[in-house]
Amino acid sequence: MKKLGVCLFFFFLLINCTSKEEGIYTPISYNLEIPILFSNKLIAPIIPSNNPLTEEGVALGKKLFFDKILSGDNSQACASCHNPQNSFTDLQKFSEGINGSLGSRNSMPLFNLAWNFDERFAWDGKELSLERQALEPVKNPIEMHSNWIIVAQKLQSNFEYPNLFLQAFGDSKIDSVLITRAIAQFERTIISGKSKFDKFLIGEATLNIQEENGFNIFMDETKGDCFHCHGSNNNPLWTDNKFHNNGLDQVFTDLGLGAVTGDTNDNGKFKSPSIRNLAFTAPYMHDGRFTTLDEVINHYSEGLKQSNTIDPLMKKVNQGGVQLSTQEKADLKAFLFSLTDYDFINNPAFKE
Amino acid sequence: MKKIISFLISLAILGACSGPNEELTTQVSIKFLHNWNDTPILIRDLNTIKFTNANGELLSIERIRYIVSNVVLINNENEIYELSKYQLIDFGDNEVIINADEVPLGSYKLSFIFGFTDRDNTDGIYQDLNSNSFNVPRMLGGGYHFMQFDGKYLNENNQETGFNYHMIRAVNGSDTNNQVFQDTSFKVDLGVISIANNDEIKIKTDLSEWFKNPNTWDLNQLNTLLMPNFNAQVLMNQNGKSVFSLIQD
Numbered sequence: 335m336k337k338l339g340v341c342l343f344f345f346f347l348l349i350n351c352t353s354k355e356e357g358i359y360t361p362i363s364y365n366l367e368i369p370i371l372f373s374n375k376l377i378a379p380i381i382p383s384n385n386p387l388t389e390e391g392v393a394l395g396k397k398l399f400f401d402k403i404l405s406g407d408n409s410q411a412c413a414s415c416h417n418p419q420n421s422f423t424d425l426q427k428f429s430e431g432i433n434g435s436l437g438s439r440n441s442m443p444l445f446n447l448a449w450n451f452d453e454r455f456a457w458d459g460k461e462l463s464l465e466r467q468a469l470e471p472v473k474n475p476i477e478m479h480s481n482w483i484i485v486a487q488k489l490q491s492n493f494e495y496p497n498l499f500l501q502a503f504g505d506s507k508i509d510s511v512l513i514t515r516a517i518a519q520f521e522r523t524i525i526s527g528k529s530k531f532d533k534f535l536i537g538e539a540t541l542n543i544q545e546e547n548g549f550n551i552f553m554d555e556t557k558g559d560c561f562h563c564h565g566s567n568n569n570p571l572w573t574d575n576k577f578h579n580n581g582l583d584q585v586f587t588d589l590g591l592g593a594v595t596g597d598t599n600d601n602g603k604f605k606s607p608s609i610r611n612l613a614f615t616a617p618y619m620h621d622g623r624f625t626t627l628d629e630v631i632n633h634y635s636e637g638l639k640q641s642n643t644i645d646p647l648m649k650k651v652n653q654g655g656v657q658l659s660t661q662e663k664a665d666l667k668a669f670l671f672s673l674t675d676y677d678f679i680n681n682p683a684f685k686e
Numbered sequence: 687m688k689k690i691i692s693f694l695i696s697l698a699i700l701g702a703c704s705g706p707n708e709e710l711t712t713q714v715s716i717k718f719l720h721n722w723n724d725t726p727i728l729i730r731d732l733n734t735i736k737f738t739n740a741n742g743e744l745l746s747i748e749r750i751r752y753i754v755s756n757v758v759l760i761n762n763e764n765e766i767y768e769l770s771k772y773q774l775i776d777f778g779d780n781e782v783i784i785n786a787d788e789v790p791l792g793s794y795k796l797s798f799i800f801g802f803t804d805r806d807n808t809d810g811i812y813q814d815l816n817s818n819s820f821n822v823p824r825m826l827g828g829g830y831h832f833m834q835f836d837g838k839y840l841n842e843n844n845q846e847t848g849f850n851y852h853m854i855r856a857v858n859g860s861d862t863n864n865q866v867f868q869d870t871s872f873k874v875d876l877g878v879i880s881i882a883n884n885d886e887i888k889i890k891t892d893l894s895e896w897f898k899n900p901n902t903w904d905l906n907q908l909n910t911l912l913m914p915n916f917n918a919q920v921l922m923n924q925n926g927k928s929v930f931s932l933i934q935d
Contacts, residue, residue: 375810375813375817376813376817377813377814449817451817550825553823554823554825555823556914561819562819563819565819566819566821566823567810568816569816569819569821571817574819599734640846643733644848646748646749646836646837646848646850647836649848649910650910652847
């Protein structure tokens with residue numbers, strides 16, 4: 335009788351434990367679809383061990399990315415300045431915050447962020463991870479102008495969010511850490527790798543003569559010499575994700591990386607942006623100074639300005655630039671547009 | 687019980703067998719230390735025009751990255767221990783170290799290849815180097831840079847001017863239908879070293895040698911657009927052979 339009692343005691347104890355475990359939802363691991371060209375040519379994307387991608391985390395991050403609840407007056411979402419239709423940037427030189435204030439940097443397009451191996455984000459590299467980057471715009475007074483305590487409270491009192499956080503992170507207590515983790519998860523799924531040129535590289539498309547000539551100009555050290563900073567057929571990111579002074583100014587009004595590192599040798603250096611999807615991302619450069627791609631090409635051809643920190647890769651600065659002919663410029667432009675990824679901007683996974 | 691005794695006996699026999707024949711091994715690390723002649727170059731020395739080359743030109747170093755491949759130790763029995771198939775050395779990364787485990791203690795010859803031999807210089811196959819944008823355009827034969835050494839020098843008019851001392855496999859492309867290539871990688875023999883416990887091998891990389899020996903490099907003549915310059919690549923190959931040496935503690 336005693337034995338039976340002990341057995342029953344442990345049986346109920348076991349049942350009790352099991353029910354508790356059943357209450358904790360285990361999120362489903364997210365299968366990141368990596369383009370074949372990326373997996374063939376590049377090292378693995380960076381996914382932090384403390385923030386693995388899950389179906390629930392990515393879905394929550396997407397919802398947050400498009401939700402205006404993150405801003406002080408519920409009028410702006412991340413997507414307001416990072417519109418999927420524009421390769422996750424906007425058409426403005428400087429984006430407007432909730433109070434109508436303008437920033438001083440052009441909104442950066444967002445894609446292939448998990449392949450930024452140095453994990454320095456933003457034009458000046460001041461953000462050292464996607465999670466940390468996501469902290470900034472919410473509290474920036476000229477952007478979303480809120481604060482994280484209020485945002486967390488708003489989300490906590492929302493009828494939907496607590497359960498979504500519970501499913502994604504096993505915790506329904508919402509704070510800035512979990513919010514930014516979710517947004518970063520979504521951002522890591524934003525991948526662009528299906529442009530015409532990508533398809534050409536895997537044998538699924540053919541370039542026309544002008545695009546082919548343009549690619550050769552891009553890769554020719556004696557012509558465009560763009561490949562040292564902007565990738566190649568072997569680096570489908572089309573950026574080195576490094577910081578360079580590309581000869582925009584003789585005198586700097588914006589120190590860029592220099593203001594972050596405090597090293598005057600970094601003054602005037604900004605991140606090389608990817609040259610994918612340029613058809614959607616005008617205006618160009620960190621300050622949106624060029625409204626067309628022609629202006630950008632003209633800059634490198636004959637508009638370079640000398641300064642102390644100009645990159646030695648801007649080799650013909652003393653002649654103003656690489657001196658392309660009108661035909662060469664047109665060919666280069668045609669090649670650049672072959673990196674336009676319509677599948678990307680029309681991907682329903684990236685729409686609200 | 688019987689089973690346990692058998693197991694313990696087997697274990698004892700196994701232990702006895704492996705004991706006397708067990709090779710003593712250690713971890714070995716290789717560090718590349720960069721110098722200008724005999725003066726160490728530190729990260730804070732980058733970007734400042736402060737070095738004088740053999741031709742008398744003042745210059746700065748802004749970026750220096752290069753490949754060493756087939757880094758091997760060869761013992762007296764001609765057995766080869768590969769420490770690294772290849773490694774990108776980036777001076778900006780500060781501590782550049784090649785680590786290898788389980789190297790038997792003893793005496794070895796240490797050598798590596800600067801760059802890639804033609805056999806290993808296959809276009810696009812190294813994902814880490816692609817990710818580091820270290821490729822060479824296919825129009826120049828593809829494969830990888832052996833070195834990217836960028837900086838500025840004061841030209842004849844005392845103007846700061848960029849140089850791109852980029853080394854690749856030499857290509858003569860004057861006839862686009864019949865390009866001529868020359869393998870400009872070279873073997874660096876660093877002599878005999880003795881590997882003891884947890885050894886750190888220090889290799890001196892004297893960057894001034896790229897401009898000095900045997901060819902005095904004139905930056906006013908050879909500064910940029912050197913990748914398609916066959917003769918410049920051959921000169922780099924010749925000058926590179928005196929760049930590396932072993933630092934004896």
